[in-house]
Each structure stands twice: as structure tokens, then as C-alpha cells.
Amino acid sequence: MQEDFLGLAGLFFSAFISSTIAPGGSEAVLALMVSEHQDQVVLLVGIATIGNTLGALTTWFLGYLAAKKYPIESLLETKKQKAIMWVRKWGQWSLLFSWLPVIGDGFCFAGGWLKLSLYSSIVFIFVGKLVRYAAISWMFAGN
Template identity: 60%
Template sequence: MQFETLGISGLFISAFISSTIAPGGSEAVLAYLVGQPDAKVNLLVLIASIGNTLGALTTWGLGIWSSKKYSADAILSKSQQNALPTVRTWGAWALLFSWLPVVGDGLCFAGGWLRLSFYASLLAIFIGKALRYIAVAYIFI
């Protein structure tokens, strides 16, 4: 019971950190946990998806905050500047790809910068993250 609680908490924290600017290895944590006997795969995928989505929404919120204080040239990295036209064109649907390494953070930041709808952003981010974790879990079951 204690191992299961630590595993789920660790997965959530790893998924949250992995979705912010800091690098992380939530896929490896999920792969390990789904390989354990009696793993509750659906619960693990849900926990990882929620943690990763909340981390992405943190980056999204930083985009909103930054847009109020700084010009795009002064604060945005090259990948974030490149993401602005894509997110402007596709809107929240671009955030389905927020799970991609490197570009995903830029997409979330750009979504906040452009003040996309919170609920549409939340839905698109969650769907993209959940599909990725479902694929990882399926591979390692």
C-alpha cells in the first residue's frame, strides 16, 4: 500500500515537472509502474496525464503573465517565438502537440501569451498528454 502511494505520488510529481521548463522522465516512471504486478494501468495513465497537464497549464499561465510585462522579443525564446504563428493559426488545437519534447513547452507558453481560451487549452493539452501516456503504457504492459 505504501509503495503504491509513493509510486503514484512520484508519478504525479515527475509528470508535473516534466511538463514545465525543467526536464523530467515521467514516461520512464510510468513504464516502470505499469510493469509492476497488479498495476492499475488506467489510474496510472490518469495520474500522469493530470500531472503533466497541470505542469503545461503552469507554463501556459506563465505565458499570460509574461505577455503583460514584456515584449515578445525581450522574453520569448526562439522556439517560443516560432510557436506563436502556429498557435495563432491553429488556436487551442495546436496544444494537442504539447507533449512533444522542446516544442511542447513553447506551444503552451504561446497559448498563454495569445490568451487562448482556458477550457479549450485545458482540453487540448489533456487529450494530447493522455494519448501519449496511453501509448507508453500500452508498450510497457
């Protein structure tokens, strides 16, 4: 019982950290756990998705706080503002791709910086991450 809790907590922590500025490998953790616990796929995907979404929202809030003190132009060269430009162009929809390595964190940060709706941001980030984790689980569940 305690071993199960520690495994689920480890998955949550891995997913959370993987979705902040720090690197992580929550996909590998989820794949291993799904292959060992095929009867708990929904629970595992849910925990990973919630952890990863909360990590992305941490990055979103960092962007929101940074925007209060620093205008975009004062911090980044024009060619380094790609995530900002992408989010300006596509708005909330860009947050569906918050799961992408490296640039996904930039989308979340830009979403906060540009003060996109928090509620819409939560939905789009959650959906994008859910689809990614569901796909990973499907590949490793031994269909």
C-alpha cells in the same frame, strides 16, 4: 499501502515536472510502473496525465503573466518566435502537441501568451497528453 502512495506521488511529481520548463522523464517512470502493475494501468495513466496537464498549465499561466508585462516582439528575435507563430496559425489545436519534447512547452507558453481560452486549452492539453500516456502504457503493458 504507503509504498503504493509514494509510487503514485512520484509518478505525479515526475509528470508535473516533465511538463514544465524543467526536463524530466515521466515516460520512463510510467513505463516502469505499468510493467510492474499491469492491473492499475488506468490509474497510472490518469495520474500521469493529470500531473502532466497541470505542469503544462503552469507554463500556460507563465505565458499569460508574461504577456501582461512584455510584448512578444520585445523579448524574442523573429526566428525564435516559432512556437508563437505556430499557435497563432493553429490556435487551440496546436496544444494537442504539448507533449512533444522542448517545443511542447513552447506551445503551452505561447497559448498563455496569446490568451487562448483557458478551458479549451485545458481540454486540448489533456487530450494530447492522455493519448501519449495511453500509447506508452499500451507498449509496456504486455498486451
